[in-house]
Amino acid sequence: MHLDPFELHRPATVEETVALARELAGRFDYLAGGTDLLANYKMHLNAKPHLIALDRLAPLRERRLDRIGAMVRLAELERDGAIRSAYPALAEAVDQVATPLVRASATVGGNLLVDTRCFFFNQSYFWRASLGFCLKADGDRCHVVPQKERCYATFSGDLAPALLVLDAEVEIVGPDGRRRIPLASLYDEGGDGIRRHRLAPGEFLAAVTLPEAARRRSSTYAKLRVRPSFDFPELGVAVACRWAGDRLEHLAVATGGLETYPRRWDDVTAPFVGRRASSELFREVGAAIRPRVRPVHNTFLPPDYRKQMTELFVRRALERLAPTSGAAG
Ligand SMILES: Cc1cc2nc3c(=O)[nH]c(=O)nc-3n(C[C@H](O)[C@H](O)[C@H](O)COP(=O)(O)OP(=O)(O)OC[C@H]3O[C@@H](n4cnc5c(N)ncnc54)[C@H](O)[C@@H]3O)c2cc1C
Ligand code: SF4
Incomplete structure (x- = not known):
């Protein structure tokens, strides 16, 4: 397993990020902690030639009771007493994501948009090649539900269910400005199962907001x-x-x-x-x-x-x- 070369971009402002996203349309992924994305890149799963890192965007690191930036690390949430006591389901979900080492890099935004998983997909290139690949990467049919239309890979993020019951919303930024939608609307229930969210091209998650009632x-x-x-x-x-x-x-x-x-x-x-x-x-x-x-x-x-x-x-x-x-x- 090795990483193919890619170009890393590290914009310092939201405006610069949006301009880059426009310029590299269709040829990049956003990079947060990289704990999911880079593991997939090593297995040549839908890797792109450019990565736009979000780590220099200060507003995405803000952490308050009512607003958690998309680039807040899970380890920071784990240590935040106020957030833990306000939202026990969120605290319990964070504690159970991966390992302490992974949580030191993993972010809230990356967890909400973590790629879906399947034992025919999360495999090396050679393993997948031996089966003729599959619809989600490099192939044209699904091995789980044999057909050529839809992928059934499983959403495996821990934070989303916890944030859904707390009525969370997500703040999204992109070429057309800023918008806020209920977290439930971020996920594409009627799609092909491959494109797992409803972000428009170039859009990224800026923050999760939580109502006082939660x-x-x-x-x-x-x-x-x-x-x-x-x-x-x-x-x-x-x-x-x-x-x-x-x-x-x-x-x-x-x-x-x-x-x-x-x-x-x-x-x-x-x-x-x-x-x-x-x-x-x-x-x-x-x-x-x-x-x-x-x-x-x-x-x-x-x-x-x-x-x-x-x-x-x-x-x-x-x-x-x-x-x-x-x-x-
Ligand atoms: C050993 C191991 C065990 C794991 N166990 C678990 C587990 O138990 N539970 C679990 O939920 N996860 C688990 N993970 C997956 C992963 O570590 C977490 O989901 C993590 O929170 C992903 O965050 P990240 O910042 O590293 O995301 P990245 O890997 O950087 O990104 C993930 C995806 O989200 C996109 N993205 C990230 N941030 C944004 C943003 N702000 N706007 C738009 N797109 C964005 C990226 O383009 C990419 O497609 C595990 C990973 C490993 C390596
Ligand atoms: S297309 Fe089928 S085999 Fe491939 S990842 Fe999706 S569910 Fe798995």
Whole structure:
């Protein structure tokens, strides 16, 4: 495995970055911590001849309770007491990304836009060549769901489900200026599975913003992985809720590690709002989400098992967030 040559650009301002993006259209990737991108480049996975590094853009490193810059390192979030206590699900997700060494370089923006994964894709060039490559890189068919239209690689970032249940938005900058959209709208649910986000050409993530209301919710994140020391999620479940006494006033559940994009399940959870805390309620919410998730067999653990664990993780998360310990009994 080796890196092919590329030209590295390190603009110092947002304006310079946008001008470069215009000039190099279609021939570059943005570079944040590089922990995902450069590993993929070493395996010759859709490498580009130019990289635009975002590390010199000071506004992307700002860190406040309501606004986290895209270039904030996960290790910085891990040590930020105010953010940890305001957003427990986010803190728990950050703690479970990769290893301390990776988190020292990995960024928030890179985690939200981490490439999707598949065991037919995250392989060396020679391994992939032996199968005739695949739709996502260098080939024309999918080995997981045999057809030539769509890729089913799995979204494997840990932060997205946690930020989705906290109603996060993302601030985007590009040739047409600045815009803000809900995090859920960043992901392309109807696409070909290869282009995993809805950023327009040249656009980059500047920051994640969090509403004040998110700080009044209890939240948690649980992750299923093979080796707890550093593996990507085979399933990630985030839950946020607010109780009025023992009555459920607000509920949000999001999953990752199952499909090509992370999802929030508002249509499934809405009917449960207003119910009283009980072990029956927690079981029902988990059971309602289970049939809706659609993992395919392109990661280590089989889809049926991951579906089963989705139900269990949702139930356990609700038990954990229950207003009194007796409520789950
Ligand atoms: C051993 C190992 C274990 C890992 N385990 C996990 C894990 O358990 N969970 C997990 O979530 N991840 C894991 N990762 C993946 C990765 O380390 C993290 O997702 C990390 O947060 C990616 O951030 P980065 O800054 O390094 O992104 P980069 O690698 O720099 O970029 C990732 C992608 O995002 C794009 N990008 C980055 N920032 C921006 C921006 N601001 N605007 C537009 N595009 C942008 C890049 O062009 C690239 O396509 C692991 C990686 C390794 C090497
Ligand atoms: S899901 Fe199919 S197209 Fe996508 S990476 Fe895997 S084998 Fe390739």
